[in-house]
Amino acid sequence: MKIKKHLTTLIILISLFIFQGCMMTFTFIKAMESYKDEKTVFVVFEGIYYHKASCKEIKKKQKTGLPRREAIDQGYTPCPVCDPDN
Structure with missing residues (x-):
């Protein structure tokens, strides 16, 4: 049961890390588009x-x-x- 709890926590942390990476990429792309427009x-x-x-x-x-x-x-x-x- 303890391993299952840690595995769930690990999966949640990995998901958050991936989501954060995607959001950073999206923010970077929007910043580059803004720079190009200016x-x-x-x-x-x-x-x-x-x-x-x-x-x-x-x-x-x-x-x-x-x-x-x-x-x-x-x-x-x-x-x-x-x-x-x-």
Whole structure:
């Protein structure tokens, strides 16, 4: 009977440890998504993409920096050349 009690306690502790690990992973993923949304990207007048500052497509153009989430909300999509989301 004593072994059964300890086994039950061990199973509960392992379950809590696994649950806590899953919650930490979820929190980390949400933090990374939030960081990505706040990252500054660059757009140009009459453009359809948002870019990294170093993108060759906008190098000699007048550009405006704004948070990634704002660029997406305004209808911009990631530049296929500079891949600003990575």
